[in-house]
Amino acid sequence: MFRRKKFSPDWTEKAPSSGTMRSIVKYGNPNAFKHPSHGWVTMMMEEFGMSRGDFSRKIEEGNQKVELAKPVGLDARHIDRFRDIVGSDNVACDPYSRVKYSYGKTTEESMELRKGIVRDVTDVVVHPRDKQDVKSLVAYCNDNGIPMYVFAAGSSVNFGVRPAKGGVTLVLSTHMNKLLEINETNQTARVQPGMYGPAYENALNRAPELFGAKRRYTCGHFPQSFEYSTVGGWVVTLGSGQASTYYGDARDLVISQEYVTPTGTFRTREFPAAATGPKVNDIMKGSEGTFGILVEVTMKIYRFMPENRRYFSFIFPSWKAAVNASREIMQGEFGMPAIYRISDPEETDRGLKLYGMPSFLDRYLVRKGYRPMERCLCLGNIEGDGDYTKLVKKKIMKICKAHGAMYLTGYAGKKWEKTRYTEPYMREDLQDYGIQIDTLEASVTWDNLHKVHEGVRYFIKSRPGTMCMTHASHFYPQGTNLYFIFIMKTTNVEEFRSFQRGIIESMMKNGGSLSHHHGVGRMMAPYMDEYLGAEQMEVLRTIKRHFDPNGIMNPGGQLGLDLPEEERKHVL
């Protein structure tokens, strides 16, 4: 036998040079890479009609040094005052820092930075050491009308950290990143907002060694951005972890919060429930830095029992069957799985190809009635007590089989789990060859799931040569989310932007929510007035004015709160 050597583009294998645009664009660990597999490359070549030649010249790599024409727009006396408050080491005004801490991880931002286009940047970067620093900084900025932005891990995918009005950006992950206390009796953890996911989870897992606890704990919150997101970020943006079907979304994990706002500092009470009027603890969740700065949060924690986890994967004959089985599971009143995902036909088929399904298995599946572009993959796990995970798995098996699914062992679920945080690393490689991969997601009720799925897919697929892979990954008895991954070949930012906004509008027109767990930021902001309605927006604006009468907290469009009328969009 003679095998042609598999083609592999010359992926970048070294960390971006310091001071470059690329070092800002790159996701995650500068020295970590996850290159698209051979299957991926083949798929790109087929879908986009690309040749090996197209994969030989990298474009817009962003290797140029960061340059910033815009001078610092704040008076030196303000910056001196910041130095007084936090110490000189914790204040930076150099161009690189100013750009780095002004950018999140939207595709649009990375496309522009690679071209050397820099938009709004902060004037000064400040790393507060503790909540007292934050208090002093907020008081000073409020007195002097200086805009304040918060940056923690910077994985925002909606321009949530964009300093639209300049001013100061506080970086909370530099110092305010500790697990302060584990309360084992109440099963809660008191955490600083800038603590990264892995450090938090690791500290909870090692509670006996670190805190003298009797048990090991888990935070229960594992978004794809887990490694490059923080506890505070999860809370203020209403994030969801991949195991949210069991543990709940970030909002469900919060017991109490402490905020510093221009109007004052407060900590909500630490009861698991109370009937003492509307809860300020709830009002602050999802406020995305517009009301004040989260400086401490008490979170629910859970017993860490990885030995009890049970994995599963299934192939369904159709999307409809997968959805129906999932609904039956979520409404079955026997407990919930932790991770639970169903992929639509396009995602399933691409996934099976990408992860190298042997052709004999494919033939077997087809013979059994699981046909390409119809069949749907389902995978997940169950966490908790060992007998509980056994029971829930048995129930899931039974329901899936009753809906025509074939059990594929726990292998796919385990394999998926291993790489679940590294997918974002592929973006750099693909962008090096002019390919954009991005995601948008919406909440759906069961009775409107198919309409949103079909409508948004129709819009995405109406652009020639555009891939669209969809899954549902956060489940409730009343509905789920739809997560659309779209892949297109373009380096034209304007074209990308307008297409991407079209997808948002399509989600909205078809009755999905503006976001299920990515938040609003400035990307969804123009739609907020129409989405929530004038009455509800005015409630949020009223609260905003109360906390921040001078409009210094994350100003310039965030949540749509201070967006001028002419920038609001009406699409329905």
Next chain:
Amino acid sequence: MFRRKKFSPDWTEKAPSSGTMRSIVKYGNPNAFKHPSHGWVTMMMEEFGMSRGDFSRKIEEGNQKVELAKPVGLDARHIDRFRDIVGSDNVACDPYSRVKYSYGKTTEESMELRKGIVRDVTDVVVHPRDKQDVKSLVAYCNDNGIPMYVFAAGSSVNFGVRPAKGGVTLVLSTHMNKLLEINETNQTARVQPGMYGPAYENALNRAPELFGAKRRYTCGHFPQSFEYSTVGGWVVTLGSGQASTYYGDARDLVISQEYVTPTGTFRTREFPAAATGPKVNDIMKGSEGTFGILVEVTMKIYRFMPENRRYFSFIFPSWKAAVNASREIMQGEFGMPAIYRISDPEETDRGLKLYGMPSFLDRYLVRKGYRPMERCLCLGNIEGDGDYTKLVKKKIMKICKAHGAMYLTGYAGKKWEKTRYTEPYMREDLQDYGIQIDTLEASVTWDNLHKVHEGVRYFIKSRPGTMCMTHASHFYPQGTNLYFIFIMKTTNVEEFRSFQRGIIESMMKNGGSLSHHHGVGRMMAPYMDEYLGAEQMEVLRTIKRHFDPNGIMNPGGQLGLDLPEEERKHVL
């Protein structure tokens, strides 16, 4: 053998005469009674040193006709306008209606009404037919500065329906009491706010017959006041049902709400979760009529599977053992029981006596180490899928036994469930002989449970001849509630009031919440500023001013929002 005939006081056995104070005071169905058992009477005689003679003369029965000196304080033109809006049949200004719809079910109110003391009353009672009526009424009252109060079932235990400023009381239970829609796919029900618990639950149970549904459903919310409370009342006061440990509190059951406020009408979106900023849906929960009027609510519903329920009861050697076992259960990650209750030693012993535990069983328990005034009763059930209820029961059995408990079969749980809604009926009988029975309750974290229990008990028991029975009945991994039942002999309202306020202050001083599920009303209102802190109260006041700039929605102290400084209490 010669047995003395058991003494039984001459309990009232007929419905109150129409038009009397007693007809307003009496709880529940006018023709239904549940008299204290012989055990109860014996207990009262022992505890309060009462003789049979003391149980022969009824006092302050409230059989006098309602009289009202206070004339209607609203211009006739306003009342004419109300008649225009809702029709003449739906407007009442007679003294009886004005008193009836101005009163809730606090002990204080019943003590006063029995004496013929009438406090704040509404000027006119209006029964809106639908949400359009509510809208017209709110608009008119807002334009004319007429205070508005809402009455649904009137089971408030904190003066939540007290029309402190006169004006108009809307009765929502007269017409706006329908189940509008069951969405079987989403498992939600769209309900009018004035629907009573039993009508709602019955319609859900009979979904196949009434709505052509495939399955039967349950609402999952069963407060003690179930028969005389409404869906809207549950939501706006943040109530909890007896099965909340599994189904969640009222706040957890709400998917979306529609409100009419002076500032506008809106309906929140119907997604099970979304990351679109702070949720107005949450802000409205617990607003107790101060922001606007709830006119429609979409609630989660659950599969109704009574055939799968499993009951249990245990006796623990001590309160500490009962608490520790309960915590272990709630943190065990194997699913939650639905009803779950633990009684402290005083409640346990009185309960065992009252429900007639045979003396041989008592001797047996003592021999086994379950001693009076130490042992604690635990009872409950598990609901859901049959295999799930089996598993959870097995786990509970194991944990309870490991904490020294003896299993007492499911009998006590079933027996308790049968009479769980009728306990409030005893109040009238006891009051006829000058005995007051009342309750107060607080949320507690596990690590502060004993402090609150001991501190509040100490305060209650420091009054000579006062019974105090305590249980925990709503559980979370992070804590539970404490429900204090106190029984005292007095007809002196001032003495009662000051003692009862002392209990509230004791709960607060010991670190409990102001309320776990009874709400705030006007009773807890004076403590709200200190309890929440000035910063959080100001947030609520800001929202209040936004929705209700003219201060017409439930004015006069509700939630403490418009309480003058001099009426706010500082106890810490």
